[in-house]
Amino acid sequence: xxxxxxxxxxxxxxxxxxxxxxxxxxxxxxxxxxxxxxxxxxxxxxxxxxxxxxxxxxxxxxxxxxxxxxxxxxxxxxxxxxxxxxxxxxxxxxxxxxxxxxxxxxxxxxxxxxxxxxxxxxxxxxxxxxxxxxxxxxxxxxxxxxxxxxxxxxxxxxxxxxxxxxxxxxxxxxxxxxxxxxxxxxxxxxxxxxxxxxxxxxxxxxxxxxxxxxxxxxxxxxxxxxxxxxxxxxxxxxxxxxxxxxxxxxxxxxxxxxxxxxxxxxxxxxxxxxxxxxxxxxxxxxxxxxxxxxxxxxxxxxxxxxxxxxxxxxxxxxxxxxxxxxxxxxxxxxxxxxxxxxxxxxxxxxxxxxxxxxxxxxxxxxxxxxxxxxxxxxxxxxxxxxxxxxxxxxxxxxxxxxxxxxxxxxxxxxxxxxxxxxxxxxxxxxxxxxxxxxxxxxxxxxxxxxxxxxxxxxxxxxxxxxxxxxxxxxxxxxxxxxxxxxxxxxxxxxxxxxx
Ligand SMILES: NC(=O)C1=CN([C@@H]2O[C@H](COP(=O)(O)OP(=O)(O)OC[C@H]3O[C@@H](n4cnc5c(N)ncnc54)[C@H](OP(=O)(O)O)[C@@H]3O)[C@@H](O)[C@H]2O)C=CC1
Ligand SMILES: O=C1O[C@H](COP(=O)(O)O)[C@@H](O)[C@H](O)[C@H]1O
Numbered sequence: 001x002x003x004x005x006x007x008x009x010x011x012x013x014x015x016x017x018x019x020x021x022x023x024x025x026x027x028x029x030x031x032x033x034x035x036x037x038x039x040x041x042x043x044x045x046x047x048x049x050x051x052x053x054x055x056x057x058x059x060x061x062x063x064x065x066x067x068x069x070x071x072x073x074x075x076x077x078x079x080x081x082x083x084x085x086x087x088x089x090x091x092x093x094x095x096x097x098x099x100x101x102x103x104x105x106x107x108x109x110x111x112x113x114x115x116x117x118x119x120x121x122x123x124x125x126x127x128x129x130x131x132x133x134x135x136x137x138x139x140x141x142x143x144x145x146x147x148x149x150x151x152x153x154x155x156x157x158x159x160x161x162x163x164x165x166x167x168x169x170x171x172x173x174x175x176x177x178x179x180x181x182x183x184x185x186x187x188x189x190x191x192x193x194x195x196x197x198x199x200x201x202x203x204x205x206x207x208x209x210x211x212x213x214x215x216x217x218x219x220x221x222x223x224x225x226x227x228x229x230x231x232x233x234x235x236x237x238x239x240x241x242x243x244x245x246x247x248x249x250x251x252x253x254x255x256x257x258x259x260x261x262x263x264x265x266x267x268x269x270x271x272x273x274x275x276x277x278x279x280x281x282x283x284x285x286x287x288x289x290x291x292x293x294x295x296x297x298x299x300x301x302x303x304x305x306x307x308x309x310x311x312x313x314x315x316x317x318x319x320x321x322x323x324x325x326x327x328x329x330x331x332x333x334x335x336x337x338x339x340x341x342x343x344x345x346x347x348x349x350x351x352x353x354x355x356x357x358x359x360x361x362x363x364x365x366x367x368x369x370x371x372x373x374x375x376x377x378x379x380x381x382x383x384x385x386x387x388x389x390x391x392x393x394x395x396x397x398x399x400x401x402x403x404x405x406x407x408x409x410x411x412x413x414x415x416x417x418x419x420x421x422x423x424x425x426x427x428x429x430x431x432x433x434x435x436x437x438x439x440x441x442x443x444x445x446x447x448x449x450x451x452x453x454x455x456x457x458x459x460x461x462x463x464x465x466x467x468x469x470x471x472x473x474x475x476x477x478x479x480x481x482x483x484x485x486x487x488x489x490x491x492x493x494x495x496x497x498x499x
Pocket of ligand 2: 179217236237348
């Protein structure tokens with residue numbers, strides 16, 4: 001990564017979970033690789049009355065897993081300043097403004113400012129309005145705002161938020177994070193399609209039978225029950241990450257690599273996704289909620305027993321569904337998606353299932369391209385070959401490639417890339433308002449249909465791959481989910497255990 005421009009980052013939510021778990025380690029990795037200019041400073045803000053010294057201890061703790069040397073750690077934390085700040089208090093922005101100007105001088109930051117809003121979205125409008133009123137954004141350099149998800153809770157609230165933001169920042173200075181867009185293999189999707197004639201020539205309803213996107217998590221809701229119970233899997237994962245991946249798979253290849261060309265392709269793909277009627281939602285989407293179960297020899301409580309979750313909660317922890325894309329390339333190809341918490345293992349994968357040349361419907365005989373996004377990264381392609389011992393029989397062969405652990409250790413993490421891109425002003429891997437708006441229109445009808453349907457939410461035991469209804473959904477089309485656990489590959493020597 002190149003050495004970034006000078007910048008002052010003002011981080012709202014500096015005492016929060018995201019800052020500690022993701023942002024400080026990502027920033028440190030950029031610092032260590034000298035991908036940050038020497039001219040950088042960070043002001044962390046939140047209400048807690050921390051001192052700079054305490055802030056430095058928190059950051060040191062957050063980056064401990066990166067094993068910094070003492071001088072590295074000391075040099076890194078010396079760029080961080082803490083300002084106790086209530087985002088609702090106008091007078092606090094005056095103090096913030098003075099500190100920002102002081103650091104701008106001290107570090108020669110050319111007035112470049114990045115406001116990172118790692119806070120609940122209900123504060124976003126108020127923060128940007130106050131930044132403007134206090135004159136903090138009136139500098140010579142760039143002024144950009146980075147926003148964490150979720151962007152609104154439906155189309156209407158997202159639209160309102162968008163209007164508040166664009167009354168302060170032009171769209172090109174608004175960076176909406178979808179951290180999946182910073183992941184190596186997601187960034188690889190367009191490269192894979194654009195540089196392999198073998199694939200792109202087959203990338204349509206002529207040759208593809210169905211597409212499957214699975215985002216499985218073994219974790220439950222952990223300490224985020226309060227947020228999750230108000231949100232559910234549909235809004236937490238489908239509205240953003242899954243629809244982003246779907247758009248990269250379904251879009252027409254852009255004519256260049258420009259931010260605009262890629263964005264226009266994604267928006268066009270999302271606009272072609274069919275918006276369902278309530279009856280179509282009932283036919284094409286299912287939800288589920290986990291009950292107590294056993295996973296990796298450990299017992300887990302059901303969702304309703306989790307901290308901060310209502311005991312009669314109807315919130316879905318699992319979604320499976322079928323999207324239809326109404327354009328010449330994809331008409332007739334189901335795009336199946338599923339995501340859930342407390343499933344059998346963590347595994348984010350895309351499966352492209354190709355049509356068979358014969359009438360054979362056995363999945364084992366179909367060509368399947370799998371893109372492994374995490375925890376391992378790579379590809380596999382299943383082909384048919386002649387059986388060694390029988391002249392007229394075929395047997396499936398799997399070509400498989402996974403990045404090894406050494407390579408993965410050197411690839412930048414999602415937040416690392418995205419922070420660097422935001423400082424550089426490259427919004428290619430951030431979501432534009434047009435994408436967000438269309439994604440909300442697609443999921444709002446699903447949410448509304450579910451809210452009106454008071455039948456019991458299907459359940460699944462923790463440690464399984466979701467409710468029976470999710471398997472029935474795909475089976476109704478004569479298809480099945482492709483899912484080989486990593487143990488399957490390890491047993492066949494196709495995946496090394498340390499990767
Ligand atoms: N945690 C995660 O894994 C992920 C989080 N996100 C998103 O990131 C954002 C932050 O999440 P997370 O870090 O988990 O949330 P936390 O609840 O851990 O942190 C919230 C932060 O906001 C601060 N805060 C709350 N109220 C105020 C206020 N009135 N004035 C100033 N500061 C305030 C809190 O500090 P204090 O109490 O000291 O004021 C704290 O620093 C959310 O939008 C979330 O959806 C997205 C993906 C993953
Ligand atoms: O955005 C979110 O993503 C995480 C999963 O992210 P990953 O990078 O660990 O795959 C999910 O657990 C969380 O609920 C959701 O808000």
